[in-house]
Amino acid sequence: xxxxxxxxxxxxxxxxxxxxxxxxxxxxxxxxxxxxxxxxxxxxxxxxxxxxxxxxxxxxxxxxxxxxxxxxxxxxxxxxxxxxxxxxxxxxxxxxxxxxxxxxxxxxxxxxxxxxxxxxxxxxxxxxxxxxxxxxxxxxxxxxxxxxxxxxxxxxxxxxxxxxxxxxxxxxxxxxxxxxxxxxxxxxxxxxxxxxxxxxxxxxxxxxxxxxxxxxxxxxxxxxxxxxxxxxxxxxxxxxxxxxxxxxxxxxxxxxxxxxxxxxxxxxxxxxxxxxxxxxxxxxxxxxxxxxxxxxxxxxxxxxxxxxxxxxxxxxxxxxxxxxxxxxxxxxxxxxxxxxxxxxxxxxxxxxxxxxxxxxxxxxxxxxxxxxxxxxxxxxxxxxxxxxxxxxxxxxxxxxxxxxxxxxxxxxxxxxxxxxxxxxxxxxxxxxxxxxxxxxxxxxxxxxxxxxxxxxxxxxxxxxxxxxxxxxxxxxxxxxxxxxxxxxxxxxxxxxxxxxxxxxxxx
RNA sequence: GGCGCAUUCGUCUAGAGGCCCAGGACGCCUCCCUUUCAAGGAGGAGAUCAGGGGUUCGAAUCCCCUAUGCGCUACCA
Numbered sequence: 001x002x003x004x005x006x007x008x009x010x011x012x013x014x015x016x017x018x019x020x021x022x023x024x025x026x027x028x029x030x031x032x033x034x035x036x037x038x039x040x041x042x043x044x045x046x047x048x049x050x051x052x053x054x055x056x057x058x059x060x061x062x063x064x065x066x067x068x069x070x071x072x073x074x075x076x077x078x079x080x081x082x083x084x085x086x087x088x089x090x091x092x093x094x095x096x097x098x099x100x101x102x103x104x105x106x107x108x109x110x111x112x113x114x115x116x117x118x119x120x121x122x123x124x125x126x127x128x129x130x131x132x133x134x135x136x137x138x139x140x141x142x143x144x145x146x147x148x149x150x151x152x153x154x155x156x157x158x159x160x161x162x163x164x165x166x167x168x169x170x171x172x173x174x175x176x177x178x179x180x181x182x183x184x185x186x187x188x189x190x191x192x193x194x195x196x197x198x199x200x201x202x203x204x205x206x207x208x209x210x211x212x213x214x215x216x217x218x219x220x221x222x223x224x225x226x227x228x229x230x231x232x233x234x235x236x237x238x239x240x241x242x243x244x245x246x247x248x249x250x251x252x253x254x255x256x257x258x259x260x261x262x263x264x265x266x267x268x269x270x271x272x273x274x275x276x277x278x279x280x281x282x283x284x285x286x287x288x289x290x291x292x293x294x295x296x297x298x299x300x301x302x303x304x305x306x307x308x309x310x311x312x313x314x315x316x317x318x319x320x321x322x323x324x325x326x327x328x329x330x331x332x333x334x335x336x337x338x339x340x341x342x343x344x345x346x347x348x349x350x351x352x353x354x355x356x357x358x359x360x361x362x363x364x365x366x367x368x369x370x371x372x373x374x375x376x377x378x379x380x381x382x383x384x385x386x387x388x389x390x391x392x393x394x395x396x397x398x399x400x401x402x403x404x405x406x407x408x409x410x411x412x413x414x415x416x417x418x419x420x421x422x423x424x425x426x427x428x429x430x431x432x433x434x435x436x437x438x439x440x441x442x443x444x445x446x447x448x449x450x451x452x453x454x455x456x457x458x459x460x461x462x463x464x465x466x467x468x469x470x471x472x473x474x475x476x477x478x479x480x481x482x483x484x485x486x487x488x489x490x491x492x493x494x495x496x497x498x499x500x501x502x503x504x505x506x507x
Numbered sequence: 508g509g510c511g512c513a514u515u516c517g518u519c520u521a522g523a524g525g526c527c528c529a530g531g532a533c534g535c536c537u538c539c540c541u542u543u544c545a546a547g548g549a550g551g552a553g554a555u556c557a558g559g560g561g562u563u564c565g566a567a568u569c570c571c572c573u574a575u576g577c578g579c580u581a582c583c584a
Binding site for chain 1: 508509510511512513514518519520521522530531532533534541542543544545546547576577578579580581582583584
């Protein structure tokens with residue numbers, strides 16, 4: 001077994017622990033995905049924990065939104081705030097006494113201390129240090145307060161915070177599964193971070209560490225910004241006598257311009273907008289997996305099951321990747337055209353059609369639905385997002401097409417000739433042969449006949465087909481003419497041709 | 508300012524001392540197909556492997572330095 005599971009006994013347990021401060025952005029989904037994939041790969045367990053320890057930044061509904069985003073791409077958890085589990089509760093705001101107990105223990109052991117330094121004093125000190133181009137103060141002046149001073153201060157009843165009391169010297173070394181290397185930090189450069197705030201809530205550092213241990217997390221996978229605080233977490237594990245988990249810091253996804261990581265301030269990064277636009281969860285999963293992980297030198301399209309089987313931290317890139325929407329779009333159209341069956345595509349596009357005002361009462365399998373499905377087949381190769389379906393299919397459902405007459409009168413053909421073409425086509429389709437024709441049959445269908453007409457009129461074949469195209473679709477771009485006519489049906493096609501003829505004659 | 512991490516085509520990546528004067532994908536360009544637009548097929552441009560030093564018979568791959576980028580440096584996560 002690889003390094004990823006070294007020294008581990010029992011099942012791999014991973015977690016995703018978002019903070020409910022807004023929507024889940026795609027970088028967050030990717031981090032959650034890697035965590036989930038590691039558990040999947042080793043037949044382990046994955047859980048969801050909500051880190052709502054900052055009351056000021058709490059956003060109503062964010063938790064629900066994040067869970068929806070995760071479910072959308074196919075990430076499921078066996079334990080979590082919504083489903084419970086053996087280590088419930090999974091919301092940190094409901095676990096306050098636990099953190100307080102450990103914070104007190106650390107103070108009692110001398111590994112943490114109480115501080116009454118006010119936030120105003122702290123910022124003043126930091127600003128002064130910054131102005132002098134000096135590093136900010138790492139220690140708090142209460143660090144070395146005498147028991148008498150502390151007791152006296154405590155008697156005043158003023159609120160305090162608890163800070164970690166990091167060693168004066170020495171260093172921490174740990175191995176990172178993504179960096180594939182050992183990372184060293186000197187204690188001297190580390191802050192005595194706050195682990196318990198004055199409102200009684202823990203900070204991330206205490207809460208995450210305590211919960212990861214209590215919940216049996218074997219592999220802590222998280223975004224790279226946590227790398228720098230890992231030594232503090234390790235100090236907590238050590239002070240509490242706990243075996244630390246393995247760490248894997250996954251690189252951030254950078255904004256398309258490469259300037260900075262994706263964040264909640266980038267509206268384009270919100271996961272939910274991808275489903276509302278019509279990205280397929282499988283495509284999103286596939287794309288995101290490849291953003292920082294690869295299987296080999298050429299495989300790109302993989303199912304979730306394949307990725308789960310093939311995932312490996314060894315192949316996770318240690319450097320950040322930029323968000324590439326073009327590639328996601330390509331991936332999505334690959335799934336639309338080469339992975340989904342037509343039935344599946346029709347089923348999934350239906351809500352978007354209904355949203356666009358079509359097929360309100362359609363029931364899968366009924367006549368209208370079948371018509372829609374046939375039309376969808378014609379346009380799917382130019383469908384990149386399901387949300388584009390209503391526009392791409394609009395002329396299949398319009399009662400009367402609206403278009404500029406100029407569109408009918410193309411180059412290289414006169415108005416009279418256009419009228420002739422339309423009239424000829426109408427008669428052609430009206431003839432008894434229509435029922436027998438497979439319109440798209442080039443040899444025996446109307447195509448051969450119309451090509452003959454073009455020769456007769458002395459115009460290009462394209463000049464003959466274009467007015468017909470505009471007549472039946474209202475556009476100069478469409479799928480194959482005869483396939484389209486076939487789906488539209490004789491009645492609708494003839495009606496549109498006659499309308500176009502009137503329009504030309506009315507000129 | 509300090510500390511940490513990273514650095515292969517524009518972008519995502521393959522590459523773990525000779526198979527690499529660097530392979531694949533997206534995007535871009537050309538051609539083919541063709542009634543339009545796509546899709547598809549075939550090609551092409553595009554990376555002195557961030558730069559500089561080493562180590563070695565031999566380095567994209569190992570070591571060092573520099574540069575640049577990103578991250579952290581909150582009683583936010």
